[in-house]
Amino acid sequence: NAGVTQTPKFRILKIGQSMTLQCAQDMNHNYMYWYRQDPGMGLKLIYYSVGAGITDKGEVPNGYNVSRSTTEDFPLRLELAAPSQTSVYFCASRGGMAEAFFGQGTRLTVV
Amino acid sequence: AQKITQTQPGMFVQEKEAVTLDCTYDTSDPSYGLFWYKQPSSGEMIFLIYQGSYDQQNATEGRYSLNFQKARKSANLVISASQLGDSAMYFCAMRVQTGANNLFFGTGTRLTVIP
Numbered sequence: 001n002a003g004v005t006q007t008p009k010f011r012i013l014k015i016g017q018s019m020t021l022q023c024a025q026d027m028n029h030n031y032m033y034w035y036r037q038d039p040g041m042g043l044k045l046i047y048y049s050v051g052a053g054i055t056d057k058g059e060v061p062n063g064y065n066v067s068r069s070t071t072e073d074f075p076l077r078l079e080l081a082a083p084s085q086t087s088v089y090f091c092a093s094r095g096g097m098a099e100a101f102f103g104q105g106t107r108l109t110v111v
Numbered sequence: 112a113q114k115i116t117q118t119q120p121g122m123f124v125q126e127k128e129a130v131t132l133d134c135t136y137d138t139s140d141p142s143y144g145l146f147w148y149k150q151p152s153s154g155e156m157i158f159l160i161y162q163g164s165y166d167q168q169n170a171t172e173g174r175y176s177l178n179f180q181k182a183r184k185s186a187n188l189v190i191s192a193s194q195l196g197d198s199a200m201y202f203c204a205m206r207v208q209t210g211a212n213n214l215f216f217g218t219g220t221r222l223t224v225i226p
Contacts, residue, residue, distance in 0.1 A: 031212065033213065033214070035216075040218075040219075041218055041219075042115075042202055042216035042217050042218045042219050043156075043202070043214075043216045044216075045213055045214075045215075048213055058213065088154065090156060092156075092214075094212075099146060099158040099161055100146075100158070100214055101158070102148075102155065102156035104154065104155050105154050105155065105156075107154075
């Protein structure tokens with residue numbers, strides 16, 4: 001049972017480039033989330049999904065897009081990367097009212 | 112709107128002593144859950160303990176206990192018999208029943224255990 005798997009673990013992007021952060025969970029959870037964590041700060045919600053085909057914006061959605069075509073996968077797309085998107089990105093999933101399970105995180109640097 | 116406040120940016124504790132990490136919250140939703148997560152230097156988020164708003168007793172998980180004072184809207188984490196491996200960032204989080212049940216996080220407390 002792998003839980004929540006994020007790839008890649010590290011990435012350096014140039015300003016204006018695009019990339020997709022992958023997230024997959026094997027727990028059949030309906031709820032999935034993308035957070036970003038800036039240095040010394042807590043986690044802020046970017047996007048979330050309550051099930052396949054349903055996504056919605058969180059606190060800080062600008063510059064990002066998501067899709068949820070299957071229960072397992074919830075990729076996060078960065079278009080036109082900017083230095084302000086340098087952060088650590090966490091994907092999480094949850095079933096029912098239980099605690100959220102987090103991936104290992106992706107450390108992204110935009111230069 | 113939901114809000115979580117952690118007022119202690121950093122805390123120090125002697126090994127084998129107990130320590131309390133503060134967390135206050137604000138919500139108008141009567142049904143909510145409170146969580147504590149640990150983030151060691153390796154970066155992963157580790158779930159520690161959960162308290163539901165209707166739970167009558169304070170939650171405990173091994174050396175972790177949650178001091179839940181509903182009237183004061185506080186949910187402090189108590190770590191007993193601190194160990195060097197407890198050195199980490201600790202985040203308090205809240206989820207309400209309405210909407211998408213998102214987790215709202217505080218800014219965290221960095222705990223350092225001194226040998």
